Ligand SMILES: [Zn+2]
C-alpha cells in the first residue's frame with residue numbers, strides 16, 4: 001500500500017516476520033532520488049518494494065541515495081543489496097554503523113547479561129537462536145557516509161536536517177523537513193506502540209548496558225521543541241498530533257516506573273520476574289522486549305536512589321530502598 005505526501009513523498013509498507021507486521025519505507029521522488037530505510041532482507045520484502053517502485057514508474061536502478069534511520073534489521077536489511085543494484089550511496093549515524101558493519105559471532109556477553117537478570121537458560125538459548133536467524137535478514141554494510149546531528153541533506157528543491165534522537169537505539173536519526181513541518185521518525189515515535197529502548201546486543205565494541213530510557217526521554221523533548229505537525233514513522237500510521245503523542249509517551253513511562261516500583265516488594269525481584277508480572281502470558285520474543293523495558297526503567301530508579309541491586313546465586317535482584 002502506498003500513501004502520498006506533498007506530491008513527492010511515498011510511504012511504502014513492506015512485510016516483516018515480526019509482531020509489528022510491516023515496516024515503512026519512504027521514497028522521496030526528487031533528485032537525488034532517495035529512500036529513507038529499506039526494510040528487511042527477505043524475498044517478500046524485496047519483491048514488495050520492487051513492485052511498489054514499479055507502480056510509481058521507478059526501479060531500484062533509479063535510487064541514488066539511501067538514508068538509514070537506525071541499525072535494526074527491519075530498517076537497513078536491504079540497504080546493501082539495493083545500493084549494489086543501484087549504486088546509491090548510504091548514509092547512517094556513525095554509532096549505528098559501528099554496530100552493523102559485521103555479524104555478531106560471540107554471544108557470551110549477551111548470555112551472561114540475560115542469566116544475570118534471571119532469564120532461564122532455555123529461554124537464553126532461544127534468544128540467541130532468534131538473533132542468529134534475524135542476522136540472516138540483513139546484510140552488514142561496508143561503505144557508508146556519516147550523518148551527525150544538525151547535518152543538512154540537500155535535494156533539488158528541499159532540504160532535510162538530521163536530528164539525532166538517541167534512546168530506542170544510540171545512533172537513531174530523524175530527518176526534519178522544516179518548510180513542511182514534517183519529521184521522519186524511524187522508531188523514535190510510533191503511533192500506539194511505545195518504542196522502548198531495546199537492550200543492545202552486547203559485543204566487544206559497545207558498552208554492555210546502554211542507559212537508553214533517559215536519553216529517549218530527552219530525545220522526546222528535542223522533538224517537542226521542533227515546530228512539527230506531521231510525523232512519518234518507521235511502522236504504522238502517520239501521526240498528525242505530535243505534541244499529544246509525546247505527552248502520552250512521557251505519561252506512559254512515568255506510569256511504568258510507578259508500576260515497577262509497586263511490584264518490587266521487600267525481597268526484590270529479578271528483571272525477568274518483573275517482566276513476567278508486567279506482561280503475563282506473552283511469547284518469549286516479546287518477553288525480551290519486556291526485559292529491556294524493565295531494565296531501562298530500573299536503571300533510572302537506581303540512579304534516583306529508589307532501588308538497589310542485591311546479588312544472590314549469581315542473579316541480580318532489585319530491591320526497594322527504605
Ligand atoms: Zn528499531
Ligand SMILES: [Zn+2]
Nearest residue numbers: 072074187234
Ligand atoms: Zn523498527
